[in-house]
Amino acid sequence: MTTVQRTENQSRRSLPQAEAVIDLDAVADNVRRLREYAGDAAVMAVVKADAYNHGAVPVARAAVAAGARELGVTTLSEALTLRAAGIDVPVLSWLHTVDADFAPAIAAGVELGVSSPRHLAAIVDAARQVGTTATVSAKIDTGLNRNGLAPDEWPVFLRELGRAQAEGAVRLRGAFSHLARADELGHPETDAQRDRFVEAVADLRRNGTAPEIVHIANSAATLTRPDLRFDMVRPGIAMYGLTPIPEEGDFGFRPAMTLRTRVILVKKVTAGSGVSYGHRWTAPRDTVVALLPMGYADGIRRNLSGRIEVQLGGRRRPQVGRICMDQVVVDLGPDGDGVKEGDEALFFGDGRRGEPGAQDWADLLDTINYEVVTGIGGRTVRTYVGGEGGELR
Numbered sequence: 001m002t003t004v005q006r007t008e009n010q011s012r013r014s015l016p017q018a019e020a021v022i023d024l025d026a027v028a029d030n031v032r033r034l035r036e037y038a039g040d041a042a043v044m045a046v047v048k049a050d051a052y053n054h055g056a057v058p059v060a061r062a063a064v065a066a067g068a069r070e071l072g073v074t075t076l077s078e079a080l081t082l083r084a085a086g087i088d089v090p091v092l093s094w095l096h097t098v099d100a101d102f103a104p105a106i107a108a109g110v111e112l113g114v115s116s117p118r119h120l121a122a123i124v125d126a127a128r129q130v131g132t133t134a135t136v137s138a139k140i141d142t143g144l145n146r147n148g149l150a151p152d153e154w155p156v157f158l159r160e161l162g163r164a165q166a167e168g169a170v171r172l173r174g175a176f177s178h179l180a181r182a183d184e185l186g187h188p189e190t191d192a193q194r195d196r197f198v199e200a201v202a203d204l205r206r207n208g209t210a211p212e213i214v215h216i217a218n219s220a221a222t223l224t225r226p227d228l229r230f231d232m233v234r235p236g237i238a239m240y241g242l243t244p245i246p247e248e249g250d251f252g253f254r255p256a257m258t259l260r261t262r263v264i265l266v267k268k269v270t271a272g273s274g275v276s277y278g279h280r281w282t283a284p285r286d287t288v289v290a291l292l293p294m295g296y297a298d299g300i301r302r303n304l305s306g307r308i309e310v311q312l313g314g315r316r317r318p319q320v321g322r323i324c325m326d327q328v329v330v331d332l333g334p335d336g337d338g339v340k341e342g343d344e345a346l347f348f349g350d351g352r353r354g355e356p357g358a359q360d361w362a363d364l365l366d367t368i369n370y371e372v373v374t375g376i377g378g379r380t381v382r383t384y385v386g387g388e389g390g391e392l393r
């Protein structure tokens with residue numbers, strides 16, 4: 001998504017047609033709440049995927065100002081974007097092809113997650129080129145069986161790491177792992193992963209390559225497993241105000257993204273007329289509808305057609321008929337309820353103005369709130385409220 005600058009007294013007439021408003025005060029409040037859950041452990045704010053589509057640089061700044069000590073991303077370019085913006089706290093990046101260009105990241109002091117001996121060798125080569133020591137973290141696969149050092153490669157990795165550290169090509173700063181089932185309270189797999197993690201860290205110590213910090217907790221574990229805090233926790237979704245465990249409630253976090261648009265057109269539709277492609281909705285009576293200029297090209301998923309409500313003119317209104325590429329229709333009822341062209345309509349937000357939440361969409365779509373917020377895009381522009389710079393950033 002692109003970001004536009006907006007001044008506080010800008011008129012409503014120039015508001016974007018499709019807008020994701022990010023509340024940086026909500027991000028800051030959520031980070032402070034996470035710090036309470038973290039106890040003595042540091043908080044790494046996970047800002048991968050452009051901060052779950054909330055905008056990496058503004059979110060990173062707000063998170064650091066609220067006490068997050070480190071930042072986590074998946075790609076080297078995400079890490080370098082933070083550095084280019086002048087953000088100088090520790091940044092860990094953990095998902096790279098073996099032939100990635102590690103040199104600029106090493107030169108920028110980005111900490112690199114290592115998931116195989118091949119990755120380590122590539123980082124060692126790059127560090128020699130740059131003529132400096134690369135800071136690395138061992139990403140240990142303790143049972144997720146996705147990214148991370150596989151058990152069969154562990155002995156080779158330990159040996160190569162020992163050599164590289166002795167040579168001064170790398171410094172092992174951290175050891176970390178990722179949980180498979182932290183959102184399932186009390187699941188024994190989480191305990192098994194913890195045990196394997198603790199064992200692997202002990203191996204690193206015996207190898208003469210003791211890590212300075214160890215961390216394993218995502219949002220779900222940060223909120224429910226104090227025994228997994230170790231030196232640092234790595235929450236993502238909770239910082240954006242969304243729950244990692246919907247069955248357990250919202251944990252008091254405030255959603256940071258509000259998706260809003262404006263009424264393009266208000267018109268009458270006579271009883272018995274079909275509305276939108278396929279005429280999947282027929283007006284049961286003479287009625288008035290509002291047209292909103294967002295559709296599936298902007299992340300309003302088509303299989304939400306006729307299933308969502310929009311907050312418009314002070315109350316929830318049903319979206320009717322097929323969701324199209326660029327637009328959706330909302331039924332206002334026989335008298336139009338005073339809704340006018342140009343009025344603001346909310347698809348989802350923090351609920352304070354009566355609108356649904358991203359979690360409601362996730363439930364309808366049989367997916368998770370992560371996918372709802374990261375799926376917004378197309379012509380949607382991002383604007384910011386709150387934070388130290390006000391709306392200007």
Ligand SMILES: *Cc1c(COP(=O)(O)O)cnc(C)c1O
Nearest residue numbers: 046178218219220234235236237
């Ligand atoms: C995405 C991610 C996180 C954050 O997960 P949440 O569930 O959003 O808290 C933490 N660690 C790793 C390795 C990740 O990929």
